[in-house]
Amino acid sequence: MSDVSQSPLLRNFVDGRFVSGEREFDDVNPADGTVIARVTEAGAQLVNDAVIAARKAVLGEWGRSGVRQRAALLYKIAEGIEARFDEFVRAESDDTGKPRALASRLDVPRAAANFRAFADLIKTAPLEAFDTETPDGKLALNYAVRKPVGVVAIITPWNLPLLLLTWKLAPALACGNAIVVKPSEETPASATLLAEVMRDAGVPNGVFNLVHGFGEGSTGEYLVSHPDINAVTFTGESRTGSAIMKACAPGLKSVSFELGGKNPAIVFADCDRDETIAQLGDGIFLNTGQVCLCAERVYVERPILEWFVSAMKRKAESLKIGWPAENDTQLGPLISTPHREKVLSYFRMARELGATIVTGGGVPEFGDARDHGAYVQPTILTGLPESSCCVTDEIFGPVCHVAPFDAEEQAVAMANDTKYGLAASIWTNDVKRAHRVARQMNVGITWVNCWFLRDLRTPFGGVGLSGIGREGGMHSLNFYSELNNICIKISG
Ligand code: NAD
């Protein structure tokens, strides 16, 4: 056990200063259960201070700042993240247990890329304009100008903490808003480091505020129900999205929700076999399966079912589960032991329902401090009915259920038979079929022969329980700004 009194204290950042909150809670490393930091929780008063500081910033110089000034600031923040790259990697990996190699390849570079992408975009974002013929035969010009929404609340989850926070923060800043962020209570470290980067980059006081704490009955709820918040952007569980929507209803705050998924992959017999196993293997197990886009339902054309199951089993068993800091580690722990308990409860239910556990299904044993961590084995299930909870619920672990199909229409129907609708992937070399099937997917994102291949200009979001709205590129700019249409009569 670590000496908690020696742990660093992660504080809130309000109006340009680091401040303590009311109570403290532990920040735990899920690789071995040690307390790595203490975190000070923002109560209702501090949340209110943060919203007041943000409002002051919007009403002040920042609210009148120009696009070039804001874009320059965003580039500076990107550079600030890169200058402290290793600290971010360590913070992200220690909080989540994800391999440092993964944080170095994905989370931290994407954080910097998010700022650059929206700095580029805001500089070139077009305005809409129309010449309008008037009833008296004259002409009017209609054009829309972009204004900040005001004070934006950002609430983020623990799986890709910095990536998802900056994905929302960068366009919100680009559009001239002031922001109050609440990261997940499980992963407070990278957001705290980001507050230092923001301060050092010269972000004006009150423009970026960070409050730490929990959701219901705590910081998150105080924030989303605060009457002076204009918009709430949230990534997390569908259930939480519904609670947040309720809190936003009285003030009619606008919302953008990126929520859970139970994503299908459809593997046709003509797929490129090695590529499919390599890339869909990531699509099932990356980040220990804790990516909202991961495939938890895999439908395989019957003639290659046996091959697929044994090849994916080999892939799962080849993944090196280890200490996050070791270079060759491919799989870290889950986020926490309570989350592992949830994942293991699905493994137990699968067994009770008569599933075949092709591989995994349990907890690895290390004989060292990792046995106090939240590790779980990568797991493949077969033989469950489509109606079973293991096939309908988002498990959010390194696990998938594999089922056969005989006809394309059957695969499409099974893939779409869900309340979620975030991402689908299709694996085939038949280009006509790829287009045909992709268009039938009832999701926000369809990948063909790839997975999690991102272009930050594209629409990103889900249907059904997977979300409300789209972010990415112009979709983000449209959420984080208000358009004021100006109609000016030109002649007469
Ligand atoms: P979560 O919903 O439990 O928590 C997310 C955030 O919401 C945390 O900061 C939490 O403190 C806060 N929160 C909880 N209750 C709240 C309330 N009543 N009011 C205000 N804030 C509240 O999600 P999680 O467990 O941290 O993350 C995992 C989930 O996120 C999975 O369902 C996953 O699919 C989803 N996710 C979706 C996307 C996407 O883009 N669609 C991306 C990443 C994660």
Ligand code: 6OH
């Ligand atoms: C979910 O866990 C991953 C979300 C990814 C993004 O929001 C993104 O922009 O790539």
